[in-house]
Amino acid sequence: MSHNHGQAANRNRLLIAIGIVATVLVVEVVGAWLSDSLSLLADAGHMLSDLTGLIVALMATIVAARPPSDRQTFGYQRAEVFGALINGLILLVVAVSVSVGAVNRLLSTVEPEVQSTPMLVVAVIGLVANAAALLLLRPAAGHSINMRGAYLEVLGDLVGSVTVIVAAVVILFTGFVSADAIASLLIAVLIVPRAFVLLRDVVRVLSEAAPADTDVAEIRDHIRGTKGVVAVHDVHVWAITSGAPVFTAHVVVEPEIFSSGKTGELLDELSGCLSKHFDVEHSTFQLEPAEHAAHEDELHQ
Structure with a gap:
């Protein structure tokens, strides 16, 4: 599947997931x-x-599909990373808000009147809907940091629905409203852990770590190990977004090359090697004779 077709499929998945989540939210x-x-x-x-977060992810896939320009030479693929950053920050805000509300209720001397039956019915509906959305997003979660953020959010919703179901059953049979x-x-x-994992991946991409x-x-x-290569230096590996690694290197070659x-x-062989063995589609090599390599800055060694 081409990158453009993959992005179109991701947009369709997100649109359906948005419809499911919006319905369950109401x-x-x-x-x-x-x-x-x-x-x-x-x-x-x-x-x-x-x-x-899903809406942000959808907008990010639309922006990321824009072609490269003289100003944005790699295109707008990194919009997916910024979308994932926003998702992670939203998750942290929700975690803090929910924690404060829960602690306040646990410390309150007034016992709330929780109706367990409607609580259970709604939680079951949420569980079924979240499971459907999760299955929808799962195929794309391993290829895009943006889609992985959306997947993790829906996974959290599913776990949340299970938690509410358990609480409703406990209240229904024991009366323990806490x-x-x-x-x-x-x-x-x-x-919190989901937000941490997502933000960690965002930081890795934005810091241009390998x-x-x-x-x-x-x-x-x-x-x-490639025939004709004497040495390699000034190697750089980073990612524009998840699943889109970029590689550059200076390669010292034998004079007869x-x-x-x-x-x-040789260039075809090197780029083919990276594409086949390391899934790097965008690679740039500077071929150098030994006498030129000797003049390279020591910091590049």
């Missing part, structure tokens, strides 16, 4: 009002943040 808000359930309201708040506030606190706790699954030393060894006009063949 149902949960009404259910929270009818049942006086804080955990259901917390899950609705989580759904609201996820709806916002289970509602405890469940909302658990939902907040579950949000992708986590890229072994730079192994790439050097592959290049050195230039004298026999085999530079084109």
Whole structure:
């Protein structure tokens, strides 16, 4: 599947997921009002943040599909990373807000009247809808940081629905209404690791660190092992967005590579090696004779 087709498929997935999440959000808000359930309201708040995040993710895929220009030479693919950054920050805000509400209710001397039956029904509806949205987004989650953010948000919603269901069952059979506030606190706790993972990936891309699954030393060894290559230096590996690594290097070659006009063949072999073995589609090599490499700045060694 081409990059453009993949982005179109991602947009379609996001549109359907947005419809599902928006519908469940309305149902949960009404259910929270009818049942006086804080955990259901917390899950609705989580759904609201996820709806916002999904909309941001959708806009990011639209912007990222714009072609490169003289000003944006790599195009707008990094818009997906900024979308993921916004998603991560939204998740942190929701986690803090829900935690404060849960603690206040647990410390309050007034016991709320939580209606467990409507709370349970709405939570089950949310569980089914979130499961459907999760299956929809899962195929794209491994290829795009933006889509992974959307996937993690819906996954959190699904876990939140399960938590609310458990709290509703506890209240229904035991009358322990504090289970509602405890469940909302658990939902907040579950949000934080997802936000951390997402923001960690964003920082890795924005700091132009080598992708986590890229072994730079192994790439050097592959290049050195290519016939005609003497040495390699000034190696740089980073990512425009997740799944789009970029590679540059200076490659010192034997004199006959230039004298026999085999530079084109060598470049094809090197770029093919990176594409096949390391999934790097955008690579740039500067071929150098040994005498030129000797004049390179020591900091490039």
